[in-house]
Amino acid sequence: MDRIVKSLNTRKIVWPILIGLTVSGWLLSRNFNPDTFTFVTFTWHTLLFLVIAVLMMFLRDIAYIYRILVLTDYQIGWKQAFNIIMLWEFSSAISPSVVGGTGPAIFFLYKEGVSSGKSTAVILTAIFLDELFFILSVPFVYFLFGNNIFPPDSANIEEIRWAFFGGYIALFVYTMFLAYALFVNPQLFKSFISWVFLFPILKKWRIQARRSANQLIYTSKRIKKKPFSYWFKSMTATVFSWGGRYWVVNFMLMAFFGNIYSFSDHLLIYGRQLTMWIILLVSPTPGGSGIAEFIFSNFLGDFIPDASWYALLAILWRLISYYPYLFIGAIILPIWLRRVFKNDVTYKEI
Numbered sequence: 001m002d003r004i005v006k007s008l009n010t011r012k013i014v015w016p017i018l019i020g021l022t023v024s025g026w027l028l029s030r031n032f033n034p035d036t037f038t039f040v041t042f043t044w045h046t047l048l049f050l051v052i053a054v055l056m057m058f059l060r061d062i063a064y065i066y067r068i069l070v071l072t073d074y075q076i077g078w079k080q081a082f083n084i085i086m087l088w089e090f091s092s093a094i095s096p097s098v099v100g101g102t103g104p105a106i107f108f109l110y111k112e113g114v115s116s117g118k119s120t121a122v123i124l125t126a127i128f129l130d131e132l133f134f135i136l137s138v139p140f141v142y143f144l145f146g147n148n149i150f151p152p153d154s155a156n157i158e159e160i161r162w163a164f165f166g167g168y169i170a171l172f173v174y175t176m177f178l179a180y181a182l183f184v185n186p187q188l189f190k191s192f193i194s195w196v197f198l199f200p201i202l203k204k205w206r207i208q209a210r211r212s213a214n215q216l217i218y219t220s221k222r223i224k225k226k227p228f229s230y231w232f233k234s235m236t237a238t239v240f241s242w243g244g245r246y247w248v249v250n251f252m253l254m255a256f257f258g259n260i261y262s263f264s265d266h267l268l269i270y271g272r273q274l275t276m277w278i279i280l281l282v283s284p285t286p287g288g289s290g291i292a293e294f295i296f297s298n299f300l301g302d303f304i305p306d307a308s309w310y311a312l313l314a315i316l317w318r319l320i321s322y323y324p325y326l327f328i329g330a331i332i333l334p335i336w337l338r339r340v341f342k343n344d345v346t347y348k349e350i
Contacts, residue, residue, distance in 0.1 A: 090329020
């Protein structure tokens with residue numbers, strides 16, 4: 001628990017901001033053309049679609065908040081759910097994408113009064129639903145557009161394809177393994193974990209691994225009893241949350257470039273973002289900072305009429321979909337920690 005609290009240091013927001021702005025500045029200097037921006041006019045159309053883009057993030061957050069309410073059987077209230085989701089997003093934003101915010105998310109639920117076992121069950125179920133969304137959505141867009149879901153003029157197209165297919169296969173295997181462990185045979189998973197952590201190099205983590213396996217067994221017993229409505233509500237919320245996140249870019253492009261895109265273009269932009277996310281899964285930087293800004297122009301450049309817009313739109317995209325979680329989390333975290341640890345005399349504020 002102490003390790004998790006220490007990992008949530010609000011000073012860590014500096015690094016993803018610096019990395020992101022450095023890469024964005026480099027992109028801006030590389031493609032900058034001042035004449036391009038002399039033609040920019042902010043009309044009601046521009047403002048309307050930028051507002052809609054922001055509202056897509058509100059939709060995403062509301063869907064996530066509602067899902068956590070459903071998954072906890074409404075044991076927590078809307079305010080608690082809001083805090084949990086914002087802190088979960090914050091912990092993910094300051095951690096490398098490959099690490100994520102799973103551990104802190106369980107901690108946040110636990111400190112809001114949800115038992116340790118149930119907290120683990122809720123977060124594992126949420127992760128399973130997210131991964132299921134991707135392993136179903138990616139083949140759908142690939143069936144529609146084929147190799148067009150990759151950037152057409154990239155010098156590193158083969159590396160991008162290998163990263164995409166490798167990431168998808170890893171995600172698919174992980175999701176199927178999690179599904180089997182949750183719904184079919186959790187005891188086999190526990191036996192496998194116990195065997196793996198007998199190796200001398202892993203022995204010191206054996207107790208923690210067995211505890212995780214026991215929590216997965218608890219999760220399996222819990223979710224097998226859930227009615228159809230539980231899964232329908234939580235999966236619907238999952239679809240809306242990810243859909244809201246990805247449609248931010250679509251409405252951004254419509255704000256500045258009008259109605260030059262067909263419905264098929266919008267679906268392809270959506271598909272490109274799914275591809276981007278698969279690659280960002282293995283990002284070593286906090287929240288994919290720097291890498292996200294770079295591949296934005298790489299993947300979506302053919303939908304942007306002028307290269308001078310690449311960096312500006314990448315910055316705007318991150319201002320809407322990423323940076324707010326850094327600042328909201330930095331504001332909420334100290335207040336939340338004081339509240340949940342108010343009776344803990346050993347707690348020292350970070």
